[in-house]
Amino acid sequence: MKRKIxxxxxxxFSLVISGLILIQFYWIKNAITITDQQFRFNANKALESVVxxxxxxxxxxxxxxxxxxxxxxxxxxxxxxxxxxGNRLRGYQTDSKLAELYGLDNSDKPLVITNxxxxxxxxxxxxxxxxxxxxxxxxxxxxxxxxxxxVSNKIIYVESIMEKILHNTPDIRERVDPEKINGQxxxxxxxxxxxxxxxxxxxxxxxxxxxxxxxxxxKPGTNKxxxxxxxxxxxxxxxxxxxxxxxxxxxxxxxxxxxxxLSLVFTLLLLVLSTGTFIVIFRQKKMSEIxxxxxxxxxxxxxxPISTISLASQMIADKSIPExxxxxxxxxxxxxxxxxxxxxxxxxxxQMAIFEKIKTKLSLSGMDIHNIIxxxxxxxxxxxxxxxxxxxKDLIASDPVARVDExxxxxxxxxxxxxxxxxxxxxxxxxxxTRNNKKGIIISVEDNGMGISKENIKRIFDKFYRVxxxxxxxxxxFGLGLSYVKKIMEDHNxxxxxxxxxxxxxxxxxxxxxxxxx
Numbered sequence: 273m274k275r276k277i278x279x280x281x282x283x284x285f286s287l288v289i290s291g292l293i294l295i296q297f298y299w300i301k302n303a304i305t306i307t308d309q310q311f312r313f314n315a316n317k318a319l320e321s322v323v324x325x326x327x328x329x330x331x332x333x334x335x336x337x338x339x340x341x342x343x344x345x346x347x348x349x350x351x352x353x354x355x356x357x358g359n360r361l362r363g364y365q366t367d368s369k370l371a372e373l374y375g376l377d378n379s380d381k382p383l384v385i386t387n388x389x390x391x392x393x394x395x396x397x398x399x400x401x402x403x404x405x406x407x408x409x410x411x412x413x414x415x416x417x418x419x420x421x422x423v424s425n426k427i428i429y430v431e432s433i434m435e436k437i438l439h440n441t442p443d444i445r446e447r448v449d450p451e452k453i454n455g456q457x458x459x460x461x462x463x464x465x466x467x468x469x470x471x472x473x474x475x476x477x478x479x480x481x482x483x484x485x486x487x488x489x490x491k492p493g494t495n496k497x498x499x500x501x502x503x504x505x506x507x508x509x510x511x512x513x514x515x516x517x518x519x520x521x522x523x524x525x526x527x528x529x530x531x532x533x534l535s536l537v538f539t540l541l542l543l544v545l546s547t548g549t550f551i552v553i554f555r556q557k558k559m560s561e562i563x564x565x566x567x568x569x570x571x572x573x574x575x576x577p578i579s580t581i582s583l584a585s586q587m588i589a590d591k592s593i594p595e596x597x598x599x600x601x602x603x604x605x606x607x608x609x610x611x612x613x614x615x616x617x618x619x620x621x622x623q624m625a626i627f628e629k630i631k632t633k634l635s636l637s638g639m640d641i642h643n644i645i646x647x648x649x650x651x652x653x654x655x656x657x658x659x660x661x662x663x664x665k666d667l668i669a670s671d672p673v674a675r676v677d678e679x680x681x682x683x684x685x686x687x688x689x690x691x692x693x694x695x696x697x698x699x700x701x702x703x704x705x706t707r708n709n710k711k712g713i714i715i716s717v718e719d720n721g722m723g724i725s726k727e728n729i730k731r732i733f734d735k736f737y738r739v740x741x742x743x744x745x746x747x748x749x750f751g752l753g754l755s756y757v758k759k760i761m762e763d764h765n766x767x768x769x770x771x772x773x774x775x776x777x778x779x780x781x782x783x784x785x786x787x788x789x790x
Contacts, residue, residue: 278550282553282554289546293543296536296539300532303531303532304524304525304528308524311466311523312495314466315464315497317464318457318466319460319515321460321463322457323513325456326502327503330447441505441509444509445479447501447502448483453472453513454472454485457470457513457515468517468523470516471488471516472484472515472516473485473488473513474514475510475512475513475514476511477509478510494516496516499513501513577617580607581606581607581610584604584610588603634680634764635677635678636676637676639674639675639678640673641681641713641784642667642669642672642706645706646665647682648686648689648704649663649665649689649704651686652686656693656700656702659693659696659699659700660699661699662699662702663689663704664702664704665704665705668705668707669706669707669713670708671713672713674713674785675786680760680763683756684756684760685704687753687754687757688780689704689717691754692721692778695719695722697722698720700720700721703717704718711785711786711787712786713784714781714782715782716779717779719777720776720777721777721778722775723772724770724774732754732770733755733758733768734755735752764785765785766782766783767782767783768782769781
């Protein structure tokens with residue numbers, strides 16, 4: 273697949289994923305908004321029910337209080353069943369003992385009986401405030417109740433009672449019981465599904481805050497719900513209940529948390545999987561290019577010694593050339609050298625193939641690192657002199673002994689020195705130095721070569737990777753040297769780092785632990 277097609281697919285897929293993520297966030301935002309609106313609605317509904325209950329209870333209590341228990345043994349009020357007052361009075365609880373005492377426990381009429389002995393009948397039909405007949409109690413009930421005298425049946429006009437109520441509004445402090453309101457609020461909030469803790473206060477426009485829970489605060493940052501107390505008063509007042517719930521935001525998020533979390537998790541998984549897929553595709557594409565480049569380089573590296581061996585063999589076999597002029601010894605040396613070169617290249621490839629599948633079997637023993645470095649430097653002295661360069665040792669480690677595999681460690685140091693010579697357009701200047709730290713030995717191989725860019729530094733230890741431009745390289749190789757060095761250092765529980773600047777050179781820093789542990 274062409275690189276352009278892969279890029280276009282990646283862009284298209286990224287747009288699709290981005291659109292999906294935006295839709296998910298939009299849905300979550302809308303869900304939070306709807307949850308917030310539902311919470312507000314339920315909270316206001318609970319407050320309204322509390323205020324309505326307070327107002328109804330106060331109205332019933334005040335009607336009962338308007339009836340004079342001292343002057344009447346039995347009072348009957350006929351209230352139309354369909355009237356608002358009749359509907360409210362239906363909720364008033366009858367004292368069962370008094371109902372039994374008055375013989376009204378089996379009455380078909382809805383009624384209210386107070387502790388003072390008054391009765392309030394609610395008729396089943398619309399009636400005039402003046403009943404056609406008086407309602408009397410049986411004398412047996414009067415006797416059983418311990419009452420003396422005649423029971424007076426009086427009709428009290430509801431209009432006169434309501435007139436007194438309308439023109440006499442008590443102080444707010446006399447009208448509310450904070451503890452009772454607290455219980456009603458808890459019950460009302462539970463009924464609408466809000467089981468959060470809350471704080472509230474009771475305010476008066478004239479007196480200010482007249483009561484509040486211990487934890488109540490007026491500081492901003494809380495979502496307060498405010499409702500007017502006794503809204504049906506003839507003269508509207510500024511008496512209010514102010515309430516806010518604790519952990520409100522957490523409650524809202526918990527309501528949509530599971531679905532939102534699953535949605536986000538699956539979206540993120542899809543994003544990660546798609547991103548990972550395209551990363552793998554691009555890496556495979558890059559690896560394909562590197563392998564193709566490697567094959568081209570390997571072909572060149574193997575073809576050169578094969579061609580040289582073939583040419584030398586032809587000269588030896590050519591009968592037209594006199595034996596004295598063939599210089600058999602020289603041709604034999606050429607064949608031998610090129611054969612060794614070919615063997616070295618093949619072994620290098622096979623060695624990396626083995627590293628990929630099998631952990632290296634190291635022959636560890638206590639070795640003097642300075643001696644190994646000296647051998648490596650001596651092997652490159654001739655090449656350095658041919659390039660008019662210099663190679664210098666700065667071995668200052670006070671304790672140079674570490675457990676290493678001599679052959680592999682020598683090869684690792686040799687690879688770094690070889691790179692410093694090959695990748696250098698100037699006169700090579702190489703410095704190999706050592707020093708100790710608390711855990712082991714630090715070895716530095718520094719050169720003045722062409723350097724490595726920041727982009728390439730991240731990949732120089734990958735197998736087959738070489739800094740290149742297309743398929744043309746000034747220096748031929750397989751891109752296996754630094755990968756081999758890193759592998760050897762890791763097998764010794766060591767590390768390798770690189771510091772480099774373009775056109776200024778590179779420095780490779782190796783660390784070998786002296787106790788065998790990083």
